[in-house]
Amino acid sequence: MKGPIQALVVDDERFSREELIHLLKQHEAIQVIGEAESGDTAIMKVLQLQPDVLFLDVEMPRMDGMEVAKAVQELKKVPKIIFATAYPDFAVDAFRHDAIDYLLKPFDEEQLKDAVVKLEKRFAPQMDASQTTNQPPSKLAVEGEDNIHYLDPENIVYVYREERWTKIVGKTHTYETRAPLKEVEHRLRGFPFFRIHKSYLVNLDYVNRLTPWFNGAYQLELQSREEKLSVSRNYVKDLRKQLEL
Template sequence: MVSAILIDDEKVSLQELTYMLVQYKEIQILGTFTDPVEALKEIPKLNPDVIFLDIEMPEVNGFEVAEQIEKLSVEPAIVFVTAYDEYAIRAFEVNAVDYILKPISPKRIRNTLQKLMKKKFHPDSQGKKKYVSRQKSIDFNKVYDNRFSKVFIYQGEEIILLKPSDILYFMVEGGVVTVVTQQKTYKTRESLNYWEEKLQRQGFFRCHRCYLVNLEKIEKVILMFNSTYLLKLASSTAEIPVSRNYSKLLKQILI
């Protein structure tokens, strides 16, 4: 069971979020607040596991609330819920667990709750409840849920934003997925299956168990043996194999 409080200055948004959350027996709502200042007074008493927090509020914004929460005797997880996507990077900097864009979908809420349930809340030496997560940062590719025009590639402490149209292909080698653009290559922590699911509606095709290719970049299709193909891409010397399992589907797509 995960206990939560909700903070949003808009009553309608607060009611919608409350309705979605109460559908899950795994979460207990301890309180809802339209006034963030009042919420700050009640948080130490309620001691929630997680706070669902709006960002754009008239008197005190969500980031200011998060900063004040850090000074309290409790340490809940923070999930930002907002209509504005431009704050996502800053949310990452303050170690928010998740970042949900309005309008909120039931699927998005379910994903967030699954993430919360997989984590653990441990009291420290002073009895302060602390949210412990193996995943230190927000997964921005899930945050935007295909509504954003770029994909996020994690490179150490940096996040590289790439347009899908700039990506030639993805490849797996030695268990590591590499993103290949015309200018540069990047290692990514996500699986090829993950990228296939995310980008298939943006013109990417799984042509081989080790390759995901941008269909717009295909310049030439070379017929090989046993109904297999090689793909030549624009602005690249790479030759991408198409296995028999995918060759028929590729033919249907291209014809």
């Protein structure tokens, strides 16, 4: 990617749009290429202008920011999302849309600077032609009852689905989320996680031993865990390829 990161500012309040645009112009890495006063207008301008990032308000009439974020996921070029809102209560839903950041009004210049830095890091693989893989996010956001935990994927041993919950097993704690296992797997792309069963993902860095069990299935022993996990025979061959030199 050459040149600055192109941004579209979406907010139904003109003053908020003008304030954010003014602050963004102080960052050379960002070029504001347009603004929209509603969700449906935002969709049209995304199609016309092809921005790299949306600075997106949440509370808007007719079509709110969450609906806009969901709609743009269906486009060929999906812009990054940074939510900018006066309401902190939507943060959990925001990160379900893979939001890069969540800015609160009135805008804090340091918080905005941090968001721009995150954007630059996210686009850095595209700016460096020698780097062919996308840089994964540094933390996995897992919403709790009244807070959000940010987990280092390197400290996650395995993940599994049980009834309506996806459980994330770390070295010392287990966390729960209602996000589907497939969604968590997608968010962990770029890290050494491998599906061993329709309901299980394991961090290959924690694998100690693979032993035959029955009917072509295997059992997996993991570092720091006493339990053994069942490896479906449908995944054994590919798992061995991942583990062996």
